[in-house]
Amino acid sequence: MPRTVAPWEVKRELLVKAEDKTSSKYGCSPEARQADDYLQHGVVNLDKPSGPSSHEVAAWVKRILKLQAVGHGGTLEA
Amino acid sequence: MTGVLPVTLGDATKVVQALLYSGKEYACVMKLHADVSDACVRRVLEEFEDLVYQRPPLRASVKHQLRTRRIYYLDFLEMDGRNVLFRVGCEGGTYIRKLCYDVGEVLGCGAHMQELRRTRAGPFIEDDSVTLHDVAYWFGEWEGSNDETFLRRFVQPMENALALVPKIYIRDSAVDAICYGARLTAPGVLRIESGLVKGSMVAILTLKGEAVALGRTVMDVEEIMTIEHGVVATTERVLMSRGTYLRCWKSGEKRND
Numbered sequence: 001m002p003r004t005v006a007p008w009e010v011k012r013e014l015l016v017k018a019e020d021k022t023s024s025k026y027g028c029s030p031e032a033r034q035a036d037d038y039l040q041h042g043v044v045n046l047d048k049p050s051g052p053s054s055h056e057v058a059a060w061v062k063r064i065l066k067l068q069a070v071g072h073g074g075t076l077e078a
Numbered sequence: 079m080t081g082v083l084p085v086t087l088g089d090a091t092k093v094v095q096a097l098l099y100s101g102k103e104y105a106c107v108m109k110l111h112a113d114v115s116d117a118c119v120r121r122v123l124e125e126f127e128d129l130v131y132q133r134p135p136l137r138a139s140v141k142h143q144l145r146t147r148r149i150y151y152l153d154f155l156e157m158d159g160r161n162v163l164f165r166v167g168c169e170g171g172t173y174i175r176k177l178c179y180d181v182g183e184v185l186g187c188g189a190h191m192q193e194l195r196r197t198r199a200g201p202f203i204e205d206d207s208v209t210l211h212d213v214a215y216w217f218g219e220w221e222g223s224n225d226e227t228f229l230r231r232f233v234q235p236m237e238n239a240l241a242l243v244p245k246i247y248i249r250d251s252a253v254d255a256i257c258y259g260a261r262l263t264a265p266g267v268l269r270i271e272s273g274l275v276k277g278s279m280v281a282i283l284t285l286k287g288e289a290v291a292l293g294r295t296v297m298d299v300e301e302i303m304t305i306e307h308g309v310v311a312t313t314e315r316v317l318m319s320r321g322t323y324l325r326c327w328k329s330g331e332k333r334n335d
Contacts, residue, residue, distance in 0.1 A: 005150070016268070043238060046210070
């Protein structure tokens with residue numbers, strides 16, 4: 001039985017159903033976001049140190065960056 | 079425990095859902111409680127690939143119920159005395175500590191997890207992770223200079239968290255309605271990734287690549303490609319603020335005039 005493919009091993013094609021343009025009057029490509037906007041819609045790929053919990057580490061990031069809210073993607077607990 | 083921990087900032091926290099169920103990869107040192115041949119260890123590790131049954135530990139804030147989790151791969155790396163180093167790719171929510179315990183049970187001698195390092199969380203890998211020191215340093219550099227490139231040294235756009243979620247790109251005119259929770263209909267679809275089946279989680283994006291919402295398809299991709307009308311996906315989690323794109327829809331009241 002072939003083993004299950006991991007999500008990062010899946011290859012997908014982009015199929016085109018229709019064509020259209022996007023207006024430059026509104027919206028902003030993610031890489032082009034500026035300053036606060038970029039930060040408020042950002043993710044930090046953090047290398048967590050041992051010791052503190054994932055929650056504590058996220059709270060430290062929040063404090064350093066002076067943010068109102070942070071979250072984390074999956075607890076790394078002992 | 080150390081390793082890759084994606085920290086979502088501000089409004090980006092809404093994408094966390096896409097990460098919690100995405101795959102993870104770890105490098106683990108398991109300590110055996112007796113001497114075992116490495117051929118034996120390799121053989122047993124192989125048996126754990128694919129489905130495993132686990133009950134979360136009492137202290138985890140999760141229901142203490144038996145559940146299945148998928149092990150995508152379990153690669154024996156090396157063995158030194160009773161220490162076994164292996165790499166494991168698995169579904170989110172898999173307890174590696176329990177995996178080590180169970181391997182020990184099958185081997186007969188018992189084993190425990192000695193050390194664990196997460197090398198991948200969804201699309202985020204070790205290679206481009208940053209430390210808390212890096213975060214503090216580059217943030218300081220950015221505050222001091224207002225040079226955007228410093229921010230980009232340690233923060234990625236939240237859309238990167240959706241890299242492994244199949245995507246649907248929509249017209250500008252379809253965006254705002256979705257921000258109000260409307261379902262996605264066929265005319266709004268421009269591009270869609272292959273392999274999607276009914277019930278798949280999808281990331282709905284603008285042509286500029288901005289995340290609009292997380293949704294779920296109500297039909298297979300082949301059907302979505304052919305139909306002219308009808309709902310193709312429901313909206314499960316809105317990611318974009320209302321009013322970012324032009325309102326191109328009327329409320330029920332106006333429509334009935």
